Amino acid sequence: MIRLLIADDHPVVRAGLRAVLESEPDFAIVAEAATAERAVELAAEPGVDVVLMDLQFGPGSAMNGARATAEITARPGAPRVLVVTTYDSDADTLPALEAGATGYLLKDAPPEELAQAVRAAAAGRSALAPSVADRLLERMRSPAAALSARETEVLGLVADGLTNQRISQRLHLSQATVKSHLVHIYTKLGVDSRTAAVREARGRGLIR
Amino acid sequence: MIRLLIADDHPVVRAGLRAVLESEPDFAIVAEAATAERAVELAAEPGVDVVLMDLQFGPGSAMNGARATAEITARPGAPRVLVVTTYDSDADTLPALEAGATGYLLKDAPPEELAQAVRAAAAGRSALAPSVADRLLERMRSPAAALSARETEVLGLVADGLTNQRISQRLHLSQATVKSHLVHIYTKLGVDSRTAAVREARGRGLIR
DNA sequence: ACGGAGTTCAACCTTTTGATTGATGCCGGG
DNA sequence: CCCGGCATCAATCAAAAGGTTGAACTCCGT
Numbered sequence: 001m002i003r004l005l006i007a008d009d010h011p012v013v014r015a016g017l018r019a020v021l022e023s024e025p026d027f028a029i030v031a032e033a034a035t036a037e038r039a040v041e042l043a044a045e046p047g048v049d050v051v052l053m054d055l056q057f058g059p060g061s062a063m064n065g066a067r068a069t070a071e072i073t074a075r076p077g078a079p080r081v082l083v084v085t086t087y088d089s090d091a092d093t094l095p096a097l098e099a100g101a102t103g104y105l106l107k108d109a110p111p112e113e114l115a116q117a118v119r120a121a122a123a124g125r126s127a128l129a130p131s132v133a134d135r136l137l138e139r140m141r142s143p144a145a146a147l148s149a150r151e152t153e154v155l156g157l158v159a160d161g162l163t164n165q166r167i168s169q170r171l172h173l174s175q176a177t178v179k180s181h182l183v184h185i186y187t188k189l190g191v192d193s194r195t196a197a198v199r200e201a202r203g204r205g206l207i208r
Numbered sequence: 209m210i211r212l213l214i215a216d217d218h219p220v221v222r223a224g225l226r227a228v229l230e231s232e233p234d235f236a237i238v239a240e241a242a243t244a245e246r247a248v249e250l251a252a253e254p255g256v257d258v259v260l261m262d263l264q265f266g267p268g269s270a271m272n273g274a275r276a277t278a279e280i281t282a283r284p285g286a287p288r289v290l291v292v293t294t295y296d297s298d299a300d301t302l303p304a305l306e307a308g309a310t311g312y313l314l315k316d317a318p319p320e321e322l323a324q325a326v327r328a329a330a331a332g333r334s335a336l337a338p339s340v341a342d343r344l345l346e347r348m349r350s351p352a353a354a355l356s357a358r359e360t361e362v363l364g365l366v367a368d369g370l371t372n373q374r375i376s377q378r379l380h381l382s383q384a385t386v387k388s389h390l391v392h393i394y395t396k397l398g399v400d401s402r403t404a405a406v407r408e409a410r411g412r413g414l415i416r
Numbered sequence: 417a418c419g420g421a422g423t424t425c426a427a428c429c430t431t432t433t434g435a436t437t438g439a440t441g442c443c444g445g446g
Numbered sequence: 447c448c449c450g451g452c453a454t455c456a457a458t459c460a461a462a463a464g465g466t467t468g469a470a471c472t473c474c475g476t
Binding site for chain 3: 148149150151173174175176177180181184193
């Protein structure tokens with residue numbers, strides 16, 4: 001019997017996961033959490049094998065699913081954490097996996113796939129949605145798609161609508177440096193303007 | 209007895225709505241649809257009082273929820289359509305309401321609120337989520353926040369990273385006209401650059 | 417220790433964008 | 447019927463952004 005904790009802020013999604021997974025004879029939902037903080041609390045108690053963790057917990061929440069995942073998996077004897085989220089983007093998946101998630105699934109997956117992923121997680125095997133696995137492999141092959149931390153920071157401010165001058169002031173740089181970063185960003189993303197760079201980075205999930 | 213049709217591409221969400229609403233004694237879920245096309249078909253048959261309609265049907269779908277809503281409500285004796293979506297934005301809500309939706313709800317609403325909205329819709333009364341209703345009233349008070357159709361079109365291409373020249377070619381305009389539209393957009397949104405305009409419009413839900 | 421990548425900056429030039437002013441025609445409400 | 451908003455375009459100027467070249471520094475791994 002695999003004991004499950006469902007962590008999601010949407011009541012409808014919690015009910016849906018419960019309904020889908022309760023029909024499996026070897027699953028038992030032992031707890032539900034509507035906030036990330038509550039999920040961390042409940043995961044600390046014994047009697048939980050797998051945590052189904054959402055990443056987005058509404059704008060009013062201080063802790064997100066990735067943080068909660070890190071806190072849960074940091075403890076000895078912790079349950080496995082399976083991230084189940086709506087939309088996939090690199091900006092979400094990589095932090096979640098680095099935080100110690102055993103798997104990553106999309107909510108639009110068919111019920112059988114969910115159940116199989118839970119069993120894999122309970123057995124300690126990793127379970128990744130096909131689209132996520134594809135992009136991880138793609139990432140391995142072409143390292144060109146990765147922006148440096150500084151470049152991501154600059155691009156984030158560009159996405160907020162700041163001019164190069166404002167960005168240079170905000171980061172205590174010269175405009176020349178900001179331009180230099182942008183040129184590198186453009187070549188890496190294969191675009192030639194700031195708005196196109198923002199769009200491309202959004203599409204690839206490099207920024208949110 | 210209120211007979212319901214659930215239209216959503218996510219199996220988990222369908223199961224969740226079913227679980228939440230089936231517990232109400234006066235509700236009966238008579239059908240489910242995983243695509244917008246199927247929802248239109250099923251809504252045409254008699255025996256459906258209220259359609260719970262999602263707006264996003266995945267990238268592989270030709271018809272979205274707003275189109276489906278329009279087709280359903282266009283027929284005589286059509287059931288009421290209640291839009292139930294994940295995130296709310298003006299770019300989604302207004303087309304949906306214009307298409308004839310009786311109400312607009314968010315999936316993170318508590319179950320009782322969902323049930324009450326369904327009863328309101330069945331009785332012909334409109335049911336709007338508080339945040340949606342707030343913004344509709346806000347819209348009435350300050351008409352400054354509304355972009356014209358052409359302006360929205362231009363801004364959409366700006367958000368796609370196109371230059372003014374490319375936009376003018378795409379829309380068969382002169383660059384002067386594109387600039388003119390942008391100036392109007394900037395004043396309406398209170399910004400002074402294209403990237404800031406895109407960000408602001410995204411935040412207000414004027415574009416997706 | 418060497419090379420590569422990242423970060424920082426400079427100078428110069430071209431293109432794009434934004435700001436301003438002004439003009440025309442269309443359409444719908446008071 | 448006239449006014450205002452919308453859409454269209456022109457011309458001009460200043461500012462911002464983009465492209466190029468070159469260079470110095472740090473850090474990291476081989």
